[in-house]
Amino acid sequence: MGISRRDCLLGFGALVAGGAVTSIVDGGTKLVHAATPATRFQQVNGEFGWTPHKLDPAECAEAAYQGYWYKGYACGYGVFYGIIGVLGEKFGAPYNQFPFAMLEANKGGISDWGTICGALYGAAAAYALFWGRDERTPMVNELYRWYETTNLPIYDPKDNAQGVKGAIPANISGSVLCHISVSKWCYENKIEATDxxxxxxxxxxxxxxxxxxxxxFNKKIELGKDFKTTFAVQDSVEYCGSCHQTKGQETNWAKGVMDCAPCHSGTEATGNMFKDHP
Ligand code: HEC
Ligand code: HEC
Known part of the structure; x- marks a missing residue:
């Protein structure tokens, strides 16, 4: 028996009707697909348009730890999910519509290149869904300087450990870079990077x-534009920056506010760059 043109039309009609019903049942969630911006760079719901809600750091930490293992050593995915995914679990759309797998690229400092620690990028990306550069920068500075100076890891998954159970050593990385953070920890503790x-x-x-x-994130919600970083600029950035990051100076060449010391301090590992430094 062949399928008549009429059957086809009815079939399509049923499909369209079915689609329409789904849209109604799903409520607002389908609207995102429906509204297509008319011009380049125009963003559905505007830029930085999502509403932040306060979260429980301990609950988010557990979700992030699970996310890390769920996607296989996915630090950036874990952190991003630990904020936006948990918002989605609690408040639904739009948070739960984010294609979280995008953040899997952060693994190992972006696809194992050892650049920025993926966990740190995950947080900056999450902040960027709510706040533009001027408001976001003090938040990022606060997190990144804390990371440079804090003895990590602190978290103890207890009975939920998915890799190695029990205590593991901690150290201060001095750097936001995956390469330096991981390599120093391995060197100081004589543990292989693949362990x-x-x-x-x-x-x-x-x-x-x-x-x-x-x-x-919670403090930013509370304080709004009054949110300020609590860390002082690193000594090295202040000192080196007075010549290498100051407008009008002949030697104003250096980009970034990472601590300069791990790379330029003349340690055993980096060699003494400063023997003949002016
Ligand atoms: C008082 C100004 C001043 C300060 C402070 C300063 N520098 Fe320099 N730096 C210079 C000058 C001048 C040169 C030489 C530029 C040239 O070669 O023409 C230089 C060169 C360098 C170079 C290139 C060196 C080479 O031999 O290739 C590096 C890297 C550098 N500085 C890093 C730093 C770091 C890191 C700090 C902080 C620990 C720092 N500088 C602090 C003025 C300064
Ligand atoms: C992750 C390691 C790292 C960090 C952190 C870092 N640098 Fe560098 N920097 C380098 C490398 C590598 C070069 C290129 C050196 C070269 O090719 O000779 C460089 C180049 C420079 C140069 C140009 C001189 C040259 O020889 O090319 C200056 C000036 C400089 N850095 C200053 C700074 C200052 C100031 C800071 C802190 C705000 C800083 N750096 C942080 C690794 C780093």
Whole structure:
């Protein structure tokens, strides 16, 4: 028996009707697909248009730790999910519509390149859904300087450990870079970078980053434009920056506010760059 043109039309009609019903049942969630911006860069619901809600840092830390293991050593995914995913669990759309797998690219300092610690990028990206550059920068500075100076990891998953159970060593990275953060920890503790303990260390650190990131998030909601970073600019950035990051100086060449010391301090590992420094 062939399918008549009429059957086809009815079939399509039924499908369209079915689609329409789904849209109504799903309520607002379908609207995102319906509204297509007319011009380049125009954003549905506006830029930085999402509404932030306060979260429980301990709950987010647990979600982030689980997220890290769920996607396989995915620090950035864990942190981003620990904020936006948890908002989605509590408040639904639009938070739960984010394609979270995008953040999987953060693994190992972006696809194992060891650049920015993926966990830190995950938090900055989450903040950017709510606040533009001027408001976001003090939040990022607060989180990143805390990361440079704090003995990590702190988080203890107790019975929920998914990698190595029990205590693991901690250290201060001095750097927001995955390469420096991981390599120093491995060197100081004589643990191979491919060891399961190192995976666990980064999983716990993912939980630590989201805990701090959510404290900052909550404080920002409370204080609005009055939110300020509590950390002083690093000594090295202040000192080196007076020549290398000051407008009008002949040697104003250096980009960024990472602590300069791990790379330019003349340690055993980096060599003495300053023997003949002016
Ligand atoms: C008083 C000004 C001043 C301060 C402070 C200063 N520098 Fe420099 N730096 C210079 C000058 C001048 C040069 C040489 C530029 C040239 O070669 O023409 C230089 C060169 C350098 C170079 C290139 C060196 C080379 O041999 O290739 C690096 C890297 C550098 N500085 C990093 C730093 C860091 C890191 C700090 C902080 C620990 C710092 N500087 C503090 C003035 C300064
Ligand atoms: C992650 C490591 C790292 C950090 C952190 C870092 N630098 Fe560098 N910096 C480098 C490397 C690598 C170069 C390129 C050196 C080269 O090619 O000779 C460089 C280049 C420079 C140069 C240009 C001189 C040259 O020889 O190319 C200056 C000036 C400089 N850095 C200053 C700073 C200052 C000031 C800070 C802190 C605000 C800083 N750096 C932070 C690694 C780093």
């Amino acid at each position: 399961k303990k190192r995976n666990e260390r980064c999983g716990r650190l993912t939980a630590d980053v989201v805990y701090k990131a959510v404290e900052i």
